[in-house]
Amino acid sequence: MHKIEDNLTQVKRVIQQAAERASRNPNEITLLAVSKKQSAQTITKAYNAGQRSFGENYVQEAIDKKNALQHLDICWHFIGPIQSNKTKVIAENFSWVHSIDREKIAQRLNDQRPVNLPPINVCIQVNIDREATKSGVFLEDVSALVACIHKMPRLSLRGLMAIPEPGDEASQHESFRKMKNLLDDINEKAVNTNQPLDTLSMGMSADLTIALAEGSTLVRVGTQIFGKRD
Numbered sequence: 052m053h054k055i056e057d058n059l060t061q062v063k064r065v066i067q068q069a070a071e072r073a074s075r076n077p078n079e080i081t082l083l084a085v086s087k088k089q090s091a092q093t094i095t096k097a098y099n100a101g102q103r104s105f106g107e108n109y110v111q112e113a114i115d116k117k118n119a120l121q122h123l124d125i126c127w128h129f130i131g132p133i134q135s136n137k138t139k140v141i142a143e144n145f146s147w148v149h150s151i152d153r154e155k156i157a158q159r160l161n162d163q164r165p166v167n168l169p170p171i172n173v174c175i176q177v178n179i180d181r182e183a184t185k186s187g188v189f190l191e192d193v194s195a196l197v198a199c200i201h202k203m204p205r206l207s208l209r210g211l212m213a214i215p216e217p218g219d220e221a222s223q224h225e226s227f228r229k230m231k232n233l234l235d236d237i238n239e240k241a242v243n244t245n246q247p248l249d250t251l252s253m254g255m256s257a258d259l260t261i262a263l264a265e266g267s268t269l270v271r272v273g274t275q276i277f278g279k280r281d
């Protein structure tokens with residue numbers, strides 16, 4: 052069975068084609084394999100096919116798999132909602148966190164990041180379509196949170212993340228485009244001392260080509276790699 056390997060090849064082909072259509076360099080696009088609810092064994096199959104970045108949503112499940120896979124050179128990303136009693140474990144175990152949605156969480160991750168590890172790479176999650184059921188900050192509150200995080204030495208602010216509302220293609224294009232404009236705005240206004248934000252974490256199995264057309268630099272793909280979750 053080479054299914055996962057074939058799926059990875061196919062997803063990479065889709066990314067390559069979307070990048071070419073947008074006149075973008077495909078090497079600047081990161082494929083994050085979203086492995087929530089997948090076993091350590093399944094993750095190993097993707098790893099053996101060359102995949103190195105994996106995204107997880109549930110803290111305890113992620114730590115169990117990370118411990119089982121310590122011998123592998125995996126870059127672990129946390130992409131799920133964050134409760135404040137989980138920040139310490141996240142700060143100790145992940146290289147990236149995509150789902151920062153308030154100052155309190157950012158501050159705790161900063162304070163709890165172990166000194167022997169480099170700063171955690173973080174993205175601010177934006178609730179781009181203002182959905183009541185979704186986490187993330189509203190567009191107008193992003194720049195205040197950016198300013199806060201820039202003052203936290205143990206966090207490296209890399210960019211923005213969003214999950215648009217399900218809808219027709221036109222509305223998804225528009226949501227992703229708003230994100231790209233927001234990132235460009237932040238970078239234009241940034242004082243020279245701050246590193247420019249280089250990451251737009253957007254696009255999942257169902258909408259990755261649309262996200263890439265609008266400037267995504269990192270797509271978070273589960274189903275198209277591992278199949279349907281139960």
Ligand SMILES: *Cc1c(COP(=O)(O)O)cnc(C)c1O
Pocket residue numbers: 085087108130131214255256257271272273274275
């Ligand atoms: C589950 C999940 C994904 C992957 O979704 P698929 O549709 O399976 O590709 C991406 N991002 C986040 C935040 C998720 O929770």
